[in-house]
Amino acid sequence: MATTIRTNGKRQTVETKNILSATLIGAAAAVVLNVVLWAIMQFVLQMNLQVSLGGPGSPLEPLPVLPVIVLTALPALLGGVVFWLLARFTTRPHTIFLIVALVVLVGSFIAPFSAFPGLLVNAIGLNVLHLGAALPVIWALLTRTRAS
Secondary structure, three states: OEEEEEEOOEEEEEEHHHHHHHHHHHHHHHHHHHHHHHHHHHHHOOOOOEEOOOOOOOOOEEOOHHHHHHHHHHHHHHHHHHHHHHHHHOOOHHHHHHHHHHHHHHHHOHHHHHHOOOOHHHHHHHHHHHHHHHHHHHHHHHHOOEOO
């Protein structure tokens, strides 16, 4: 089912039936990309990404692959829900989603630098993973939900 939205004489159409599949494709692509990026950083570049698995104040530990998978998939699914809500309740879901997604992505870059101030390479590596999580999901939702 397509939802057609008219704004200022322009027509914006969202294939709402494709939102779930676009979300799952974006999430799967993001997980695969981030696992590959994590492996390259760990085994090829010998970066040994460090995080506080026990929360703030806990000692830094090597980042295992399972949190990479979970913390890539869950926000991807949340992005799909946000897109669905925007498609349902706004007149410009693609435009608004792109803006919101980019603001969230840029905001996510701050945490690794503030949480690990002395570990610049670590913060950059974690931000590469943020890009790996966001870009496939944004791409899938923006391209696979447009009606022809």
